Amino acid sequence: MFTDLPLDALHTYCPPRPEPACFDAFWRRTLVEARTHALDARFTEVDAGLALLRTHDVTFAGFGGHPIRGWFLLPRAAAGPLPCVVQYLGYGGGRLLPHDWLLWPSAGYATLVMDTRGQSGPNRPGDTPDPVGSDNPGVPGKLTQGLLDPHGYYYRRLFTDAVRAVEAARGHDAVDADRVVVAGHSQGGAAALAVTGLVPGLAGALIDAPFLAHIRRAVEVTDMGPYGELTRYFAGARDRIDTALRTLDHFDGLNFAARATAPALFGTALRDEVTPPSTGFAAFHHYAGQKELKVWRFNAHESGGGEQRAAEIAFLRGLLG
Numbered sequence: 307m308f309t310d311l312p313l314d315a316l317h318t319y320c321p322p323r324p325e326p327a328c329f330d331a332f333w334r335r336t337l338v339e340a341r342t343h344a345l346d347a348r349f350t351e352v353d354a355g356l357a358l359l360r361t362h363d364v365t366f367a368g369f370g371g372h373p374i375r376g377w378f379l380l381p382r383a384a385a386g387p388l389p390c391v392v393q394y395l396g397y398g399g400g401r402l403l404p405h406d407w408l409l410w411p412s413a414g415y416a417t418l419v420m421d422t423r424g425q426s427g428p429n430r431p432g433d434t435p436d437p438v439g440s441d442n443p444g445v446p447g448k449l450t451q452g453l454l455d456p457h458g459y460y461y462r463r464l465f466t467d468a469v470r471a472v473e474a475a476r477g478h479d480a481v482d483a484d485r486v487v488v489a490g491h492s493q494g495g496a497a498a499l500a501v502t503g504l505v506p507g508l509a510g511a512l513i514d515a516p517f518l519a520h521i522r523r524a525v526e527v528t529d530m531g532p533y534g535e536l537t538r539y540f541a542g543a544r545d546r547i548d549t550a551l552r553t554l555d556h557f558d559g560l561n562f563a564a565r566a567t568a569p570a571l572f573g574t575a576l577r578d579e580v581t582p583p584s585t586g587f588a589a590f591h592h593y594a595g596q597k598e599l600k601v602w603r604f605n606a607h608e609s610g611g612g613e614q615r616a617a618e619i620a621f622l623r624g625l626l627g
Contacts, residue, residue, distance in 0.1 A: 574600075
């Protein structure tokens with residue numbers, strides 16, 4: 307059932323942003339620190355049994371110089387530098403296998419799939435550990451790791467990795483560095499949205515059901531995972547809620563959206579209890595670049611599924627040819 311604001315209210319829903327005074331300085335220092343480590347992007351060609359594609363096992367240096375894994379695929383018959391889609395992943399899963407990422411190379415683009423540090427699952431395997439621990443108690447999952455200090459928060463590392471993935475893609479000879487697009491659903495949408503505010507000159511962004519946007523509202527209107535990790539933590543850490551929320555403000559997609567310049571296609575679904583639609587609409591309304599939004603009235607966190615992908619293909623064809 308519908309559990310959030312009615313659609314007519316969502317179309318005008320643009321809440322204030324909870325922006326820390328040090329937001330730009332925090333992220334500027336974070337990325338300067340990351341770039342003190344050589345990117346050292348390595349693309350090792352592998353035989354994945356995909357006759358029409360070239361496939362590479364990727365490693366590059368992310369936050370702290372930590373090695374981040376990925377896949378890089380491109381059409382074997384393509385000539386000249388290609389547009390590239392940098393793909394970020396949903397919560398709790400890893401990079402899977404090369405044949406799981408055929409959409410964008412089949413559409414004629416290169417794609418770099420970034421593995422997610424410290425996340426994996428029995429049906430969504432990953433290959434990138436997170437060597438950084440946390441000095442504060444939390445609940446199972448990633449949302450409370452380092453939650454009392456933005457410098458040690460898990461998503462500082464993940465969003466930095468996401469920026470470095472764009473740098474790795476831009477450095478490959480087969481990629482047109484001026485035509486790089488970021489893409490993702492849910493947590494992947496959060497990473498894509500963050501990168502739009504941190505990396506200049508992107509050609510586009512595909513942001514579907516973005517997580518970690520309008521966080522202060524999300525934790526008040528849903529207990530579904532992953533936000534449920536925060537609400538369970540708050541229930542026991544009553545005296546730390548304000549400190550934790552101030553940390554989360556450094557990672558809220560609304561603040562990245564306000565700094566974005568790349569053309570973007572968003573997707574949101576009105577029955578989504580994981581990333582409530584009011585949070586997706588808020589991100590869309592604050593997004594400073596050219597933007598379009600697909601609204602799926604009777605869908606949940608899957609958003610538009612294949613229809614959203616079809617809209618993304620058409621959107622990129624209009625942007626990139």
